[in-house]
Structure formats: C-alpha cells, structure tokens
Amino acid sequence: MKKQYYIFDADSTLLRIETLEELAKITLRGNSDAKKILDSIEEITLL
Numbered sequence: 001m002k003k004q005y006y007i008f009d010a011d012s013t014l015l016r017i018e019t020l021e022e023l024a025k026i027t028l029r030g031n032s033d034a035k036k037i038l039d040s041i042e043e044i045t046l047l
Contacts, residue, residue, distance in 0.1 A: 018045050 007023065024041050028034035 018042075020045055 007019070021038065021041055024038055025034075028037055031037070
C-alpha cells in the first residue's frame, strides 16, 4: 500500500514562518534552481 503524507500549512496563522516555504527549502537542497523555485513559492504564499 502506498504511503500517504499530509502537510499542515498553518499559513503563518499559528506559526511565525510559512511552513510551505520551509518544507520547500528542505526539499530543494542541492537543486540548482532552488532560488528561482523558492522565489515563485514565496510569491504565491504572499497572495
């Protein structure tokens, strides 16, 4: 059976950080396009 993962995005409501951005930073470590991707994610989370 395939594992299921759930991500709780508190959207800075409960935390002082944007959890989606922090998870992306971890996931994108070593990715040469990380800055570009993270900038795009930050732009979306600010909407």
